[in-house]
Amino acid sequence: MTSTSIAFLDLPIVPDAAPLSTALLRQFDVAGPRYTSYPTADRFVDAFDADDYALALQGRRDAGASAAPLSLYVHIPFCESLCYYCACNKIVTKHHEKATQYLAYLAREVRLQVAQLGRGTTVSQLHLGGGTPTFLNDAELSQLLAMLHEAFDFLPGGERSIEIDPRTVDAARLAHLASLGFNRLSFGVQDFDPDVQKAVHRIQPAHQVFDLMAEARALGFKSINVDLIYGLPRQNEASFERTMAQVCELRPDRIALYAYAHLPERFKPQRRISADELPDAAARVRMLARAVDTLTEAGYVYIGMDHFALPDDPLAVAKREGRLHRDFQGYSTQPDGDLVALGVSAIGRIGATYSQNAKTIEAYYDLLDQEHLPVVRGLALSRDDVLRRAVIMALMCRGHVNFDAMGEAHRVDFRHYFVTEFAALGPLAAQGLVRMTDHDIDVTPQGWFVVRAIAMVFDRYCRENRTRFSRVV
Ligand code: SF4
Numbered sequence: 001m002t003s004t005s006i007a008f009l010d011l012p013i014v015p016d017a018a019p020l021s022t023a024l025l026r027q028f029d030v031a032g033p034r035y036t037s038y039p040t041a042d043r044f045v046d047a048f049d050a051d052d053y054a055l056a057l058q059g060r061r062d063a064g065a066s067a068a069p070l071s072l073y074v075h076i077p078f079c080e081s082l083c084y085y086c087a088c089n090k091i092v093t094k095h096h097e098k099a100t101q102y103l104a105y106l107a108r109e110v111r112l113q114v115a116q117l118g119r120g121t122t123v124s125q126l127h128l129g130g131g132t133p134t135f136l137n138d139a140e141l142s143q144l145l146a147m148l149h150e151a152f153d154f155l156p157g158g159e160r161s162i163e164i165d166p167r168t169v170d171a172a173r174l175a176h177l178a179s180l181g182f183n184r185l186s187f188g189v190q191d192f193d194p195d196v197q198k199a200v201h202r203i204q205p206a207h208q209v210f211d212l213m214a215e216a217r218a219l220g221f222k223s224i225n226v227d228l229i230y231g232l233p234r235q236n237e238a239s240f241e242r243t244m245a246q247v248c249e250l251r252p253d254r255i256a257l258y259a260y261a262h263l264p265e266r267f268k269p270q271r272r273i274s275a276d277e278l279p280d281a282a283a284r285v286r287m288l289a290r291a292v293d294t295l296t297e298a299g300y301v302y303i304g305m306d307h308f309a310l311p312d313d314p315l316a317v318a319k320r321e322g323r324l325h326r327d328f329q330g331y332s333t334q335p336d337g338d339l340v341a342l343g344v345s346a347i348g349r350i351g352a353t354y355s356q357n358a359k360t361i362e363a364y365y366d367l368l369d370q371e372h373l374p375v376v377r378g379l380a381l382s383r384d385d386v387l388r389r390a391v392i393m394a395l396m397c398r399g400h401v402n403f404d405a406m407g408e409a410h411r412v413d414f415r416h417y418f419v420t421e422f423a424a425l426g427p428l429a430a431q432g433l434v435r436m437t438d439h440d441i442d443v444t445p446q447g448w449f450v451v452r453a454i455a456m457v458f459d460r461y462c463r464e465n466r467t468r469f470s471r472v473v
Helices: 024-028 050-066 098-117 140-150 172-179 196-200 206-218 237-250 268-272 281-297 316-319 361-369 383-398 401-412 419-430 447-456 462-468
Strands: 071-075 121-130 154-164 182-192 222-230 254-259 301-304 307-308 325-327 331-334 339-342 347-350 351-355 375-380 400-402 434-436 440-443
Touching: 024 098, 024 281, 024 383, 024 447, 050 301, 050 351, 071 098, 071 140, 071 447, 098 361, 098 434, 121 140, 140 154, 140 172, 140 400, 154 301, 172 206, 172 254, 182 206, 182 401, 206 237, 222 237, 222 281, 254 316, 301 316, 301 447, 307 316, 325 383, 339 351, 383 400, 383 401, 400 401, 401 447, 419 434, 419 447, 440 447
Parallel strands: 071 121, 071 339, 121 154, 154 182, 182 222, 222 254
Antiparallel strands: 254 307, 301 307, 325 331, 339 347, 347 351, 351 375, 400 440, 434 440
């Protein structure tokens, strides 16, 4: 639903945080990944194929009852109209009959996955993303859920979330989602300003979102999220301040505030955006700083990289209690575990592997026609990858790494293994962004502003990779 542009700024709201320093933000305005996985998806290789994925699934089945419950992700690629900032994998069409065919292929994929996993695998979490999941009508959504229920064993009370394009739902549709067991919603808002909405070709009057929010609350949905983007065309400090004021009035439980990355050579829809209409780097930094102030004053807690939540939201509670995790959707309260991803271009994680389905619908359908799992690339993580993933996620989720515990868990002499990284952390420590002792690394309140830069020190692929990511301010 939202841009998958790669943002870099990390803005903490912690009680003893120093004031947000635009100089610091500018200093660390370099390209970097979001670390929804490590290694990041650009490291996936074609050599990892459907057979490797099937082996990973079998490994999970062999683990039997000791395997933790599964998460499921279903990608619905269709959108009715094109948002010009979009960097997602989607198919823009008004032909709703395409959904019927897609569901038939999803059913084939589920059957092939279950053949490896075994029927009745326990599922604790379901997420529908896109594209626009609500491109499916009520009957199709029911059909999809029935298909999943037949193949998997859903734990009662599990998290069921869906991305919502406010232009595609009304009160009755929200009620239908509730009846299907969905309990989390994420609204794609981006900006309330009519002129900005026009410039990005996504017109959705504010009252529509306010009405839907009221309906969603009345229906009992929890942890309702709103996605916003700063750096869009025709946005300026005054207009974005008005949007942020409206967002505070709307008072979602969670807010994701992403940076728009203008990469028209990579993402074709962005060629319809005039670069002249984009706010400049200095304006973007000020917009961001002001948005952070506004959210803080409104009582929101900074969770980490782009995410905010009300203090009593489970995400904020998990942050306080050091139980935060990170998955492909961003921060999560669910423990790290296996994720089966269904649909075109979907990315999954099983054991120490990542896998991605065919990126075009033609290739996805073609593989399923041949009764093949549609995985076309992925990665089997090395021991080094697994260790670095643990370090990076510990920094990003808890802002803390204990050398002895981490070394013991991964059977390495931590201090010796990361001698180069410790040297690279030196300048960051001198700047007061991390605190290092003989036993630990801690991210300081100032360091949370740029926690991704700290995590990047432990990313062995990052240096060669930097040019693949965008600058954002
Ligand atoms: S609604 Fe579709 S086109 Fe618009 S941002 Fe989401 S995925 Fe992209």
